[in-house]
Amino acid sequence: MNGPRPRLDTLTADEVPGVFTRAAQGMFPDPDSSVRVAPLCGPAAAVVAFTGCFLVSAPVERAWWERTLAGAGSADPLHPRVLLALADHLGTTVGENDAVLVAPPSPAVSLAPPVRLLPFDDGHPRVELARRFRDDVRAWTTVEGDGLLVLGRGLGGRWEMSMDVVPHSRARGLGRALASAARAGVPRGEPVFAQVTPGNAASLRALLAAGYRPIGQEVLFPLRPQR
Secondary structure, eight states: OOOOOOEEEEOOGGGHHHHHHHHHTTOOOOOSSEEEEEOOOSSEEEEEEETTEEEEEOSSOHHHHHHHHHHHTOSOTTSHHHHHHHHHHHTSOOOOEEEEEEEOOOOSSOOOOSSOEEEOOSOOHHHHHHHHHOEEEEEEEETTSSEEEEEEEOGGGOEEEEEEEOGGGTTTTHHHHHHHHHHHTSOTTOOEEEEEOTTOHHHHHHHHHTTOEEEEEEEEEEOSOOO
């Protein structure tokens, strides 16, 4: 199968965090249609799309990407054939195809969480899922127990958040409050990233209302076994 030949560039593991730091500041990679190939830079492998370019981070060689993209007849590493080939090569599954959003660093003054939170260390499914994709996972619950906030360090060491709101407390602004609280839970000056399936309109609206903005698209490949 023949298709467009992708332009492949190589990044070191140390260069990957800067890609996301700059994206959080509104400075994106050049839209040159290239695929930037990096080694594994976190607990999970990843395929990331920015406008007009891609970043791939996985424990595979550049030559593998060349062969696989050529075999798929596509210069797009998010092509379904490529995603399935990567999952098979890594012995894992294809994760959700998510939009990636970021909340810029908080102001110089420390932010107080907009909702009262208590440390949480129960075996909640969202916490266990986070531990497959992130390091240094911490979690908090609302006093009423109707909301959960999870923070951890994921791809390129970036701070990532996820949240859960019980059905009876939705449409009350709690999701937006939890998304805002995530910014107060990371070191000052650090942005917070979030991944959300585009079809999850409620979470997407909550993140946008809390000041997060979309920067790209991402598929993660878990490398840790499910507990």
